[in-house]
Amino acid sequence: MNTPNSTAIPNPQSQTRSAAVELKKLSVMTMAGCxxxxxxxxxxxxxxxxxxxxxxxxxxxxxxxxxxxxxxxxGIAGLTSFLLLRFxxxxxxxxPILKSTLLSVGALSIATLVMLMSxxxxxxxxxxxxIVGTMLNVPRFLALGLVVGYLYRRLER
Numbered sequence: 001m002n003t004p005n006s007t008a009i010p011n012p013q014s015q016t017r018s019a020a021v022e023l024k025k026l027s028v029m030t031m032a033g034c035x036x037x038x039x040x041x042x043x044x045x046x047x048x049x050x051x052x053x054x055x056x057x058x059x060x061x062x063x064x065x066x067x068x069x070x071x072x073x074x075g076i077a078g079l080t081s082f083l084l085l086r087f088x089x090x091x092x093x094x095x096p097i098l099k100s101t102l103l104s105v106g107a108l109s110i111a112t113l114v115m116l117m118s119x120x121x122x123x124x125x126x127x128x129x130x131i132v133g134t135m136l137n138v139p140r141f142l143a144l145g146l147v148v149g150y151l152y153r154r155l156e157r
Contacts, residue, residue, distance in 0.1 A: 026081050029151045033077025034070065036147040040140045041069040053132050056122060073144065076107045080148050088152075096156070097149030104145030111137060 044050055045065040054064045080103045084096065091099045112134055119130045 022085060025155045026085060029081035029148050030074065030078040032151050033080060033144045033148040034073040036143040037073030037077060037140050038069045040143040041065060044136055044139065049132055050136055053129060053136065056129050077144055077148060080104055080107065080145065084148060084152055096152040097146060100149030100152060101145035104141045108137060108141040
């Protein structure tokens with residue numbers, strides 16, 4: 001008999017289902033964010049300035065357009081999705097799209113610092129390539145944040 005003061009024993013099956021649902025949400029949001037990151041990378045890789053940027057940093061096409069963005073997008077989308085699922089109520093703003101975009105802007109800030117270190121090795125035109133690289137990264141991270149936030153909103157209904 002359950003009284004208000006008695007402690008209820010948690011049901012392990014409901015906890016397992018809840019964890020499976022959360023894992024499914026995490027994986028769907030991560031894969032979709034990764035695909036958005038890769039798609040925007042592919043679109044912007046067709047620009048002549050992107051070719052010039054890859055050439056200046058000695059990045060070949062396959063690793064700079066397919067392999068790197070897949071691994072980076074997977075990591076960034078996974079972290080953004082996890083943080084959105086785990087700390088949704090603690091993040092500022094009210095809409096999930098804006099929350100995930102803020103999280104992806106944080107990841108963009110970290111990526112910009114990493115890019116600053118890699119571009120600093122170029123003697124001629126380092127600032128130019130830093131600006132170009134940052135401008136190429138902004139739409140990728142924005143697309144990732146928008147897709148993850150949109151899917152969060154759809155999956156939480």
